[in-house]
Amino acid sequence: MGRPKTNEREDIRSLVLEKAKALFLKEGYASITIRKIARAIGYTPATIYLYFQSKAEILYELHNEGFRLLYEYKMKIGEAGTSGAMERLRNGGKVYIDFALENPDYYELMFNMPEPRNFMNMHRKGAAEDYAMRSYEFLRQSVQRCKDEGYFKDVDVDTAAFTFWSVVHGMVALIIRKRVPYPQAPTRQLAHEAIEFFGRLMTMERFVSDTRNSLKVIEG
Amino acid sequence: MGRPKTNEREDIRSLVLEKAKALFLKEGYASITIRKIARAIGYTPATIYLYFQSKAEILYELHNEGFRLLYEYKMKIGEAGTSGAMERLRNGGKVYIDFALENPDYYELMFNMPEPRNFMNMHRKGAAEDYAMRSYEFLRQSVQRCKDEGYFKDVDVDTAAFTFWSVVHGMVALIIRKRVPYPQAPTRQLAHEAIEFFGRLMTMERFVSDTRNSLKVIEG
DNA sequence: CTATTAAATAAACAGTGTTTATTAAACTCG
DNA sequence: CGAGTTTAATAAACACTGTTTATTTAATAG
Structure with a gap:
């Protein structure tokens, strides 16, 4: 008890975060207690x-870390030389799926907790960097490029972005939470095939001016 | 204490379920305790x-009830006279979204809990009716009809069903869990628009024989 | 009218997240 | 230097949680 040996102020915070991250990723959020974290450090x-004001704040911090990681995954796409906006969007979807299936616990942290945006206001100075937001902006930008290339003519950018995000989120959510009552559980391969399928649907759309009206198409 | 006044055996079970359902739907699963349920009845x-062997078993029972309810929602489509398989599928998506947004807590029960299929084996006799499975079969059938009418030529029925389910599940999951970093939170209207958009993508697909190859299209 | 059966309970167990009063080490300053 | 202040860390408690046990009590059977 009492004061410790000249601990540099305020990096117990990251000590807790590091250990909590490791423990959460190994045993899941629910089964890790404050006492376990404390004992471990x-x-x-x-x-x-x-x-930290609460266990939930630790969670939010890691939640944001998860989105930062996702953002890094997505950044890799920017580097790789992709030919078109649509291919870029499709690759974005695959990278998203890869991220989620490679870091399922992180993904749980990011999407399976009570709204984390409720904390933000109170305890963090300027909310620092909200990587969830940045991640969405990245997607939005990709969709906008598609529109610039002639896709998604009769739908606004947010609706299209929302649709696309829903597809990949829905896939990984169903897979991770094992909610697909298949004979054999769906794998990443199925998700990738599904993205390919979905991508073809979208690619096709460019050839049609206004899909709400009747149209003539010649098969080739 | 002691034995009560001639209670008909075994319908305390449904008494618990009824009350637990009401409480879960009003205050959320996490904040309801066994003690609260007990006190309430x-x-x-x-x-x-x-x-019940555990709180989790009560949850599973309600989980299945949720899928039964969803199944009933979907059954309404069968009654309404729809013209084509694709319209039927699209309507199915909208009904799914309506169900989820009208019963968000049920939806949480159904998709945001640790795998419920793990219980089933141990404590229920013949697993009675698994409405999650039946619900999926319903979707699969709708997709198959679409294939019969010439859609989804170059994708197998499970992949297409998985894709479609992912879209609607992703949408409602993002909306319910408030994970969309929009300025204004996305509403049911956005989801319906997104489904319309997605539906148009799919409708279009019929006109193309093999979407993997190049194709010629004349805009109308 | 006892003996048995079984429904319901009181009370405890082992845990949880969180708060409070207290200790003890480090720093400040007269 | 030594007293006073500050502050990191704690021990211990608080009010809960899901679950288990031994016990009571009422209805039923012989």
């Missing part, structure tokens, strides 16, 4: 409450 | 454990 539960 | 916590 050699402090008492009460100490953690000097640096 | 005028029994003690231990009594509940005579009829």
